[in-house]
Amino acid sequence: MLNLTYGTLPSSEQTGSVFGCLLFGSDDAVSTGAVADLPCARVAMPRLDGVPLLCETLGGRAAIRGGSFKDIAYRFNDDVLFGVIQLDESTMTATSGSALETAAEQAYLRIFELLRAQGFPYVLRFWNYMADINGEANGLERYRQFNLGRQQAFAESGQAVSGNVPAACALGTSHGPLVVAFLAGRQPSLPIENPRQVSAYDYPEQYGPRSPLFSRASVANVGSGRHLFLSGTASIVGHQTLHDGDIAAQTRETLVNIRAVIGEAARKMQTHCALTDLDYIVYVRREADLPTVRAIVKAELGSTVRASYLLADICRADLLVEIEGSAQLPAA
Template identity: 50%
Template sequence: MGIQIEYLSLAELKSQPLAWQNKVLGLVSFVDAAGVYEAQKINGQIPGIFLGASVLSGAESASEILLSDESSMDTKQPLISGEQGQIRYRCNGDLLFGVISLDEASELIITSPGNPFSALQQATEIAYQQIFTLLDDLGFPNVYRFWNYMANINGSDGDDQQNLERYRQFNIGRKNVFVKMGREHGQQLPAACALGLKGGPLTIAFLAGKAPAIAIENPRQVKAYNYPEQYGPRTPSFSRATLVHIEQKACLFISGTASIVGHETLHAEDITGQTQETLVNLEAVVSEANRVQGGAVFDLSNACFRVYVRHAADLDSIRETMRNHFSHQVQAVFVQADICREELLIEIEATLQQTSIAHAA
C-alpha cells in the first residue's frame, strides 16, 4: 500500500467521515488550549499527537495526516490499531505510524539523588527502546521519520552531573538506544526534527515501513552524526532527509532544517538572513534527492511547510522572505516553538511526494 499526506485544520479533521478516518495511519497536529479538548473528539483508534503550541498562521494546515493509499491495490487491507507499552500505533502490510508520550515525572524514571542521568535522558531512552522493540516485534525494520517534542529544549535541569542543555541530554539518550539496538547505521539514519514547547511530556511520533530507505544529506552541511564535540558529548542521530519508494510514489521526508552551513549557525540575530539560508539548505537537500533519484522528481515550490518560529514578532519577515524566494504564496503552517540551538530563530521541515515513479527521468 502507498501513502497519502493531507494537511487540514482541526475543525476539518474532526468533520471527516468514518470511511476517511479508517484510512488514517496517524497524525501530527498543533492546537491551542481549546483545541486540546476538541482533539479528544477525534477517533480514538487513530494514533496522533496534539501539541500545545501557538499557531501563528496557516491554521488550515495545522494537522499533518498520513493516510494509507489503497488506490493501487486490487483488494483493501484494513488498518490494524494496537498498543504496546506506552506506544499507540496503526499499521498495514507496509507501513506503521506510532506515537509515545512519556512524562519526565513518570514512575518509570529514577530520580534518586545519586542517579547521574537526567529525567529527560532516561525518558528518551525508555521511549526509543520501546519504539525499536515494537518495530522489531512487528517486522518494520526501516524508520523513515521521527518527530520529537520536549519542554524547555534549550534549558538545563541541573539534575545531571554536567548540567547539560536539555537538547544535549536528549541526544545522549537517543544515541545510546540507537547504538544498543543496532540502529546506528551512520549513512542510513532516519529524518527527524526536535523542537521545544512551553511544557508537556516528551512526545515522539514515528513512521516506519518495510521498504528500504535512502538517507539524503546536504552537501552544504556536515552530517549531523559527524558534528564536533562542541555540540555535545553525543551527536544527533538523524539524516537531513529520507527518500523512500512506497508503492508507486517516491516520498521525501525532510528533517527540520535551519541556517547552518558546515556545522556552524549563520546570521545570528538576523531573521531574514536565517530564513534565506534555511531555504537555500532546503533547495540543496531537494537537489541532492533528485540527483539520487535520477530526475527532477521533487519540487520544493509545491511543498507544504511546517515552519517553527522562535519569536512571534518575526512572522511577517519570515513570510515575506518565503514569498520572495518562491515568487508566490506557499502553503505553510507557522508554529511558535524553540529550536535545538538557542541562536537559531527558525526551522523548516517538509514532506514531498512524487505522483508516479515511472515519471522519473
C-alpha cells in the same frame, strides 16, 4: 500508498484509512477528542497564521489495523506503521543522567522493540517534541540530554548511528511531555545529506557529548508511491549557526539549505524535484518575526507556497527559524 495532508482534522468517515496524525495548536485546540481512536501526537505549539489547529494527517488505503504496546499507540498496513509515544518526565526514574535522557532512551527502546515484533525494521521519519528544549539541567542543555538518550537507545537496539539514519525534527514547546512520533516501513529509505553541511551525526563535541541522529532528508518507497521527507532545516553551514540574531538572513540561509538538499535528492533519484512540490511547516521562535519570515518564504518559493507557521523553540538557542517539509513524488 501513503498520503500526507496538512489542514483540518479527518472526518469520522475518513479515519478508517488514516494511520494517525500530529495535532499542533493551543492546549484547548489539541485536546480535541475527534481523533481519539487514532495514534495522535498532541503538541501544544500555537499556530501563527490565524487558524487554531494544524493537523498533519498520514493516510493510506483501507485494511489498516492498530494496537498498543508499552505506551505506544500505532496503526499499520502491509507497507508502513505509524506510532506515537508520549512520556511524562516526572514519571521517569533516572538511574543516571536526567529524566529527559531516561525518557528519550525508553521511548526509543520501546519503538525499536515494537518495530522488531511487527516486522517493520526501517524507520523512515521521526518527529520529536519536548518542553524547554534549550533549558539547562545538571549542567547540560536539555536537547543534548535528549540526544544522549536517543543515541543510547539506537546503540542498544543495534540501529545505525551514522549513514542511513532516518529523517527527523526536534522542536521545543513551553510545556508538556516528551512526544515522539514515527513512521516505519519494510524497505530502507534513501538518506539525503546537504553538501553545504556536516552530517548531523558527525558534529564535533562542542554540540554535546552525543551527536544528533538524523539525515537531512530521506526518500522512502511505500507501496507504489515514493515520498520525500525533509528534516528540520535551519541556518547552519558546515556545523555552525550563521547570522546570529538576524531573522531575515537566517530565513534566507535556511532556504538556500533546502534548495541544496532538494537538489541533492533530485540528483540521487535522477528525477525532477522542485521546492514547490513540498508542503512545509515553518517553526518560528519569536512571534514578532512572523511577517518577515512569511514574506521571505513567499518571495523565494512563490505566493502559492503551501506553508503553515508555528510558534516553537529551535534545537539551538541561536536559531530563530526552522523549516521542514514533505512531498509525494512520482513512482521510481
